[in-house]
Amino acid sequence: MKTSRNAIYGSLLLLPAAVLLWTFTYQPILVTIVDSLYSTPRGRRPARFIGLDHYETMMADPVFWKSLVNNLIYALTTIPLSIGLALAMALLVNAGIRGRALTRMAYFTPTVLPMVAVANIWMFFYTPDYGLLDQMLRPFGLGGNNWLGSSETALGALIAITVWKEAGFFMIFYLAALQQISPALIEAAQLEGAAPSQVFRRVTLPLLMPTTLFVAINAVIGAFRLVDHVFAMTKGGPDNATMLLLYYIYQVGFSFWDTGYAAALTVILLAALALIAMFQFGYADRRVHYR
Amino acid sequence: MSGIRVESLTKEWGTVRAVDGIGFEAGSPEFVTLLGPSGCGKSTTLRLIAGLEQATSGRIVIAGRDVTGLPASKRNLSMVFQSYALFPHLSVADNILFGLSIRGVPKAERKRRLSAVVDLLGLGRLLDRRPSQLSGGQQQRVALGRALIAETPVCLLDEPLSNLDAQLRAEMRNEIRGLQQRLRITMLFVTHDQTEAMSMADRIILMRDGRIEQNGTPVDLYERPASTFVARFIGTPPMNVLDLTPVDGGLAIAGSSGPAVAPSGSSPARLGVRPEHIGFAESGLAAIVQSVEYFGADTITACRVGQQLMLVRTPGRPALTPGTTTHLRWPPAAAHLFDATTGLRRDAPLQQLKPDAA
Ligand SMILES: Nc1ncnc2c1ncn2[C@@H]1O[C@H](COP(=O)(O)OP(=O)(O)OP(=O)(O)O)[C@@H](O)[C@H]1O
Ligand SMILES: [Mg+2]
Numbered sequence: 001m002k003t004s005r006n007a008i009y010g011s012l013l014l015l016p017a018a019v020l021l022w023t024f025t026y027q028p029i030l031v032t033i034v035d036s037l038y039s040t041p042r043g044r045r046p047a048r049f050i051g052l053d054h055y056e057t058m059m060a061d062p063v064f065w066k067s068l069v070n071n072l073i074y075a076l077t078t079i080p081l082s083i084g085l086a087l088a089m090a091l092l093v094n095a096g097i098r099g100r101a102l103t104r105m106a107y108f109t110p111t112v113l114p115m116v117a118v119a120n121i122w123m124f125f126y127t128p129d130y131g132l133l134d135q136m137l138r139p140f141g142l143g144g145n146n147w148l149g150s151s152e153t154a155l156g157a158l159i160a161i162t163v164w165k166e167a168g169f170f171m172i173f174y175l176a177a178l179q180q181i182s183p184a185l186i187e188a189a190q191l192e193g194a195a196p197s198q199v200f201r202r203v204t205l206p207l208l209m210p211t212t213l214f215v216a217i218n219a220v221i222g223a224f225r226l227v228d229h230v231f232a233m234t235k236g237g238p239d240n241a242t243m244l245l246l247y248y249i250y251q252v253g254f255s256f257w258d259t260g261y262a263a264a265l266t267v268i269l270l271a272a273l274a275l276i277a278m279f280q281f282g283y284a285d286r287r288v289h290y291r
Numbered sequence: 292m293s294g295i296r297v298e299s300l301t302k303e304w305g306t307v308r309a310v311d312g313i314g315f316e317a318g319s320p321e322f323v324t325l326l327g328p329s330g331c332g333k334s335t336t337l338r339l340i341a342g343l344e345q346a347t348s349g350r351i352v353i354a355g356r357d358v359t360g361l362p363a364s365k366r367n368l369s370m371v372f373q374s375y376a377l378f379p380h381l382s383v384a385d386n387i388l389f390g391l392s393i394r395g396v397p398k399a400e401r402k403r404r405l406s407a408v409v410d411l412l413g414l415g416r417l418l419d420r421r422p423s424q425l426s427g428g429q430q431q432r433v434a435l436g437r438a439l440i441a442e443t444p445v446c447l448l449d450e451p452l453s454n455l456d457a458q459l460r461a462e463m464r465n466e467i468r469g470l471q472q473r474l475r476i477t478m479l480f481v482t483h484d485q486t487e488a489m490s491m492a493d494r495i496i497l498m499r500d501g502r503i504e505q506n507g508t509p510v511d512l513y514e515r516p517a518s519t520f521v522a523r524f525i526g527t528p529p530m531n532v533l534d535l536t537p538v539d540g541g542l543a544i545a546g547s548s549g550p551a552v553a554p555s556g557s558s559p560a561r562l563g564v565r566p567e568h569i570g571f572a573e574s575g576l577a578a579i580v581q582s583v584e585y586f587g588a589d590t591i592t593a594c595r596v597g598q599q600l601m602l603v604r605t606p607g608r609p610a611l612t613p614g615t616t617t618h619l620r621w622p623p624a625a626a627h628l629f630d631a632t633t634g635l636r637r638d639a640p641l642q643q644l645k646p647d648a649a
Binding site (some may be wrong): 182184185187188189190191192193194195198202203206207209 | 342343362363364365366368369370372374376378379380389390393394437441
């Protein structure tokens with residue numbers, strides 16, 4: 001009697017959140033999956049069931065493959081680079097150098113800026129001939145680069161921006177975690193004869209693992225979700241060199257209005273993200289020590 | 292020389308002088324405790340020896356080697372932290388083996404030493420656990436194990452028992468003392484608990500405000516305290532320290548009607564008598580019983596002598612009720628004389644309190 005009433009109360013308390021989650025997360029996912037099995041309605045022709053046709057199209061679509069490969073390169077470079085840089089900056093700021101508050105703020109500023117503003121700043125860095133980068137390189141005879149305009153360098157240019165922006169954000173988490181580590185642990189390790197590099201590898205780093213996992217999940221999601229700078233700077237070009245999966249979905253859905261195909265692409269993106277999240281929470285979680 | 296030698300060691304933080312030119316030696320084997328009230332510089336002294344703080348001036352010699360400028364990792368000593376400082380991400384076994392694996396000790400040797408330490412401390416069933424899965428006493432033994440496995444000739448301990456309950460503390464006291472004797476090493480043990488220091492140490496270094504007040508055996512500190520500070524720090528309840536006034540034939544307790552309890556000297560003096568050395572008698576120093584506290588094995592009676600209070604500790608049940616007039620006596624050897632201005636011990640021969648002196 002008592003427990004069942006408690007169960008009712010519990011369910012009622014959960015209801016608002018459940019309704020919101022269902023309406024804005026799970027129901028759209030289901031609808032997307034269903035939509036991906038239907039053709040795109042055009043004019044008077046309504047959507048009809050076409051099974052896995054969209055997915056077959058996708059397998060043969062070179063732009064899809066290009067965007068997938070780009071996204072993989074983008075993720076595999078931005079994630080480790082931004083995490084590594086974040087950790088390095090956090091260690092530096094935590095080491096009690098002078099002007100610590102100022103350094104911390106300087107590192108954090110890129111995070112506070114909206115991506116479009118960031119794109120604007122970097123536009124100036126990347127401008128051929130007049131840009132900061134070219135001006136710095138010209139004395140060495142390396143000027144005249146069109147960083148965003150050539151397909152060899154465009155993706156790299158975007159990667160640099162992302163790392164620059166994300167590292168400051170992740171640094172804050174690392175800094176908080178570093179300040180949680182008891183100095184006595186470091187001292188104990190030193191007394192046991194550990195050199196600074198050993199203290200870092202065998203004490204600091206393992207104790208930062210929960211933070212690293214959290215940051216890594218955020219970084220993965222960011223790598224597939226953050227496409228503002230593609231909008232602002234390259235529009236996926238030149239020659240699809242900076243085409244990322246989400247931007248491609250946007251193009252297909254809102255430029256070409258092929259909503260059925262866009263739904264199928266979305267399903268692939270969601271599946272990839274779900275897989276990564278499952279790996280991170282399932283596998284890595286077991287290997288991470290929580291205090 | 293093995294052991295530790297500290298010479299005019301000083302540590303300043305800005306204007307704070309946490310350690311003020313102290314010097315002492317700890318032999319090998321020897322169990323030395325650093326004792327003193329909170330904030331007197333015990334931990335700082337220990338951390339200076341460990342190399343976790345840099346000395347402002349002075350010299351530290353360990354096992355005949357001047358280590359003053361060396362980092363902690365090069366000093367070849369082990370330490371048990373007050374907070375234990377166990378690595379939360381490592382198992383008990385890995386915690387204990389941490390130092391050996393850092394130093395690249397071969398596997399077989401590691402195994403041998405681990406099993407020796409595990410037997411010594413009774414950690415057998417805990418090896419796979421994480422520190423968070425251990426009780427306070429178990430954590431403390433792991434911390435001790437991590438310090439002992441290094442087999443360093445010097446082991447520093449910073450209030451390792453302060454987090455334990457009374458019974459476990461008494462057990463660990465014996466265990467640690469026993470270990471030191473079996474391993475024949477130098478142990479420097481910080482505590483602010485005088486009973487801990489008295490029961491464990493070969494020698495006690497009593498500190499106050501960054502200086503050494505007295506350095507001696509527990510018996511020295513109890514029987515011949517160097518100052519009123521030492522006298523009142525050691526023993527429960529603390530020693531009675533009383534103001535004296537000159538009377539005919541010597542010094543009497545101020546406010547009392549005599550008799551003279553000490554010979555007169557050139558400067559004002561104070562008299563110290565331990566509560567457990569005082570007895571009630573038919574004659575002697577007149578006193579009025581003010582309050583009585585019964586502790587089972589003994590009774591502490593607070594008596595008023597003039598304006599001053601004296602505690603008397605007698606075995607068994609209370610014999611007197613508050614308000615009673617009584618007389619106090621103590622053997623001559625139980626009286627200590629201190630300089631009233633400096634508080635230092637004065638070694639003048641003490642006059643016997645004659646039965647009929649009143
Ligand atoms: N890092 C520091 N900066 C400034 N002052 C300090 C620092 N560490 C200790 N002190 C000061 O030095 C003095 C001695 O401190 P210490 O920790 O050695 O005391 P302690 O004898 O160990 O006391 P406790 O029994 O409370 O642990 C104290 O007055 C303390 O405030
Ligand atoms: Mg201390």
